[in-house]
Amino acid sequence: MIHALRTGAVIGILGGGQLGRMLSVAASRLGFRCHIYEPGANPPAGQVADAVTTATYEDAQALADFADAVDVITYEFENIPTTALDLLEGRKPIRPGREALRISQDRLTEKDFLTSLGLQTAPYAAVDDAATLAVALAEIGTPSILKTRRLGYDGKGQARLQSAKDAAAALDTMQGAPAILEGFVDFSHEVSVIAARAADGTVSAYDPGENVHQGGILRTTTVPARLSTAQRTDAVLLAGRILNALDYVGVMGVELFVTPQGLIVNEIAPRVHNSGHWTQNGCTVDQFEQHIRAVAGWPLGDGGRYADVRMENLIGDDMDRVPDLAGKADCALHLYGKAEIKAGRKMGHVNHILRTGRDQIS
Amino acid sequence: MIHALRTGAVIGILGGGQLGRMLSVAASRLGFRCHIYEPGANPPAGQVADAVTTATYEDAQALADFADAVDVITYEFENIPTTALDLLEGRKPIRPGREALRISQDRLTEKDFLTSLGLQTAPYAAVDDAATLAVALAEIGTPSILKTRRLGYDGKGQARLQSAKDAAAALDTMQGAPAILEGFVDFSHEVSVIAARAADGTVSAYDPGENVHQGGILRTTTVPARLSTAQRTDAVLLAGRILNALDYVGVMGVELFVTPQGLIVNEIAPRVHNSGHWTQNGCTVDQFEQHIRAVAGWPLGDGGRYADVRMENLIGDDMDRVPDLAGKADCALHLYGKAEIKAGRKMGHVNHILRTGRDQIS
Numbered sequence A, B: 001m002i003h004a005l006r007t008g009a010v011i012g013i014l015g016g017g018q019l020g021r022m023l024s025v026a027a028s029r030l031g032f033r034c035h036i037y038e039p040g041a042n043p044p045a046g047q048v049a050d051a052v053t054t055a056t057y058e059d060a061q062a063l064a065d066f067a068d069a070v071d072v073i074t075y076e077f078e079n080i081p082t083t084a085l086d087l088l089e090g091r092k093p094i095r096p097g098r099e100a101l102r103i104s105q106d107r108l109t110e111k112d113f114l115t116s117l118g119l120q121t122a123p124y125a126a127v128d129d130a131a132t133l134a135v136a137l138a139e140i141g142t143p144s145i146l147k148t149r150r151l152g153y154d155g156k157g158q159a160r161l162q163s164a165k166d167a168a169a170a171l172d173t174m175q176g177a178p179a180i181l182e183g184f185v186d187f188s189h190e191v192s193v194i195a196a197r198a199a200d201g202t203v204s205a206y207d208p209g210e211n212v213h214q215g216g217i218l219r220t221t222t223v224p225a226r227l228s229t230a231q232r233t234d235a236v237l238l239a240g241r242i243l244n245a246l247d248y249v250g251v252m253g254v255e256l257f258v259t260p261q262g263l264i265v266n267e268i269a270p271r272v273h274n275s276g277h278w279t280q281n282g283c284t285v286d287q288f289e290q291h292i293r294a295v296a297g298w299p300l301g302d303g304g305r306y307a308d309v310r311m312e313n314l315i316g317d318d319m320d321r322v323p324d325l326a327g328k329a330d331c332a333l334h335l336y337g338k339a340e341i342k343a344g345r346k347m348g349h350v351n352h353i354l355r356t357g358r359d360q361i362s
Helices: A018-029 A044-048 A060-069 A082-089 A098-104 A107-116 A130-140 A164-173 A229-245 A274-281 A287-295 A316-326 B018-029 B044-048 B060-069 B082-089 B098-104 B107-116 B130-140 B164-173 B229-245 B274-281 B287-295 B316-326
Strands: A010-014 A033-038 A051-054 A072-075 A124-127 A144-148 A158-161 A179-183 A189-197 A203-205 A209-214 A217-223 A250-259 A262-269 A307-315 A331-335 A346-356 B010-014 B033-038 B051-054 B072-075 B124-127 B144-148 B158-161 B179-183 B189-197 B203-205 B209-214 B217-223 B250-259 B262-269 B307-315 B331-335 B346-356
Touching: A010 A018, A010 A060, A018 A033, A018 A044, A018 A287, A018 B018, A018 B044, A018 B331, A033 A044, A033 A060, A044 B018, A051 A060, A060 A082, A072 A287, A082 A098, A098 A107, A098 A262, A107 A124, A107 A179, A107 A262, A124 A130, A130 A144, A130 A164, A130 A179, A144 A164, A158 A164, A189 A229, A189 A274, A189 A287, A203 A229, A209 A274, A217 A274, A229 A250, A229 A262, A250 A274, A250 A287, A274 A287, A274 A307, A274 A331, A274 A346, A307 A316, A316 A331, A316 A346, A331 B018, B010 B018, B010 B060, B018 B033, B018 B044, B018 B287, B033 B044, B033 B060, B051 B060, B060 B082, B072 B287, B082 B098, B098 B107, B098 B262, B107 B124, B107 B179, B107 B262, B124 B130, B130 B144, B130 B164, B130 B179, B144 B164, B158 B164, B189 B229, B189 B274, B189 B287, B203 B229, B209 B274, B217 B274, B229 B250, B229 B262, B250 B274, B250 B287, B274 B287, B274 B307, B274 B331, B274 B346, B307 B316, B316 B331, B316 B346
Parallel strands: A010 A033, A010 A072, A033 A051, B010 B033, B010 B072, B033 B051
Antiparallel strands: A124 A179, A144 A158, A144 A179, A189 A203, A189 A209, A189 A250, A209 A217, A217 A307, A250 A262, A307 A346, A331 A346, B124 B179, B144 B158, B144 B179, B189 B203, B189 B209, B189 B250, B209 B217, B217 B307, B250 B262, B307 B346, B331 B346
């Protein structure tokens, strides 16, 4: 059992992007201070954090000082170098724990883990070279998609194969990195479950949201998702099985494909997740506070949903729409304070409140 | 017309307490950075602000540097020395403006202003010495209450008079400061209206909340307040009249006594207000973001209420209840990160969600 942190305690966050920023804000509501560790200068999270360390994940002294300055360590992204984790873990607890990171850092390990729990994934096979790719293609066929096992996000490090002729070009894209070939799943839509597990083993899942991607980047998440009651229950139970198997502490995002053959796990993220941003305007306790509560050893909060919400990411030039969105009713803006607008860069999001109980209340 | 600030702009906040803290968090949602100016060390707002200046209001250089570093200046309390305001205003706009500060810094000026607008206040008279107190007592009678004209808050600088015999002792309490004698108002309950006015003159008021005080300190605010439809309309119109008369930009708290003779204005506060904290869990855009929107020259946001809420202040040893409150459903904690618990000190608040549209939604 983890001792609950008291008000004034310091939560260390690896990564200073928008997730770290919103975690820091949520932590402040519970009286905690946050210390951000981020290699890049002027991280968005630093604008609302009590302290910032600007250093690389190879800087042993900076890592040690950071660990000594905080009470617990969490993270906003999963691709943290193992050497840094080893050093940090020797000094302070890391939550969610190392096993969740080990599994989610590697697409092959992750799929093996999920199938070991009896969950469905896309057909997959390990690919290290042309020979193993040929074997994998024979088994999985085309269309399929070749992905690096590690360090992929937002559609990067991926190559589609329409036919076996694309094999050589796809393999080149991997630049020699260990890869995984995944078969396509014939799904009607994608949903994700944002679930939390407290240090005492309590699990709480938010209502699943329905995701729409464009160009490999999440565009919108809408709650409620199109799911039958049975599918909704399946989704939540499945997330709980993953969390319990990992003895997980914190919030996890679980992406699921909805198919006639049931729910197929696309991927898991051992952290707060873009598809859970709707909770900021749909629940009393949002995913960020839920994560902080878990890593601080607190009980989970009330994650019941009180509104229908469509979360829309503001990417690149979408920022031009902010003056218009600012004046709209039923519209909650969340901007990340990033100085420079770039194509494909997540600059903020907006929660469109589609329906609340307001008519009932007023 | 005020030019709207763009994302990345810096909002300067005078005062680093819990109101500054929650303003800073709200500003971050709109992509703004906050710079706190506060004489005391380690202010709660500094834990979630981009920059902090620790200096007195007599430090001309620090004030000038602060003004130069920000795009607009606002404040979390009204008793800022005039000399500091003069210096700051020469460099950057202050919102809400000086007139609102001038009026709310002095109880007598405030009452004169309110009556000039045709609004009802408690009977009052200026008191400078024993002679004027005798005149005031003859006019207003007892029970009544003698208050310093300036720098009073949370029941401080006040003395009750049960009869004329208490006059000398009450006057001693004022320590020679200019004072005001106020007659008691026979009211059934107190409500407050939190209203906002944008730079373009748009006014938006939150649903009034009903306040309960203990020992001169706000204990709870509950929405909806017990008010007839006519009283509710009166309350909002009255707040709008005050804001328009001041050409006000920002959020104001207006405390009202509910009496058979109508609504009587108790006092106004030219800032976000403790009785508006319920908006954090009852509205899409809370009072803190509404204030930031106004001072940034943005349109006001959606302040419609979607839940019934009881805000309860956590004062001093109430912090012992946090572990219990953390585990309760329909309970949203907001702690201020203050290191030391003191009797009478506001340490946080909790919004109890009494009713939402959840049953309708689920």
